Amino acid sequence: MNITRSWREQKVMLKQRFSILSDADFAFEEEEQEDMLNQLAGKLKKTRAELKLIFAELQTY
Known part of the structure; x- marks a missing residue:
């Protein structure tokens, strides 16, 4: 995947698209990125x- 947007921009766009997301949903340490993605997928009821x-x-966009 070619990433052209910053993580901050992506978080804002995701929060606008999915109003149930909060800043806390994106809080993670570098080694916890997979856990955060799994939690996002679960909260949004989406597969990885x-x-x-x-x-x-x-x-x-």
């Missing part, structure tokens, strides 16, 4: 593959 597609879409 669907979440990956959502992140890919954010790169096209």
Whole structure:
């Protein structure tokens, strides 16, 4: 995946798209990134593959 947006921009866009997300949902240490992604997928009721597609879409806006 070609990442062109900063993580901060992606967080803002995700919070706008999914109002149930908060800043706390994005709080993680570098080694906890996988856990954070799993928690996001669970909260949004999406698979990891669907979440990956959502992140890919954010790169096209």
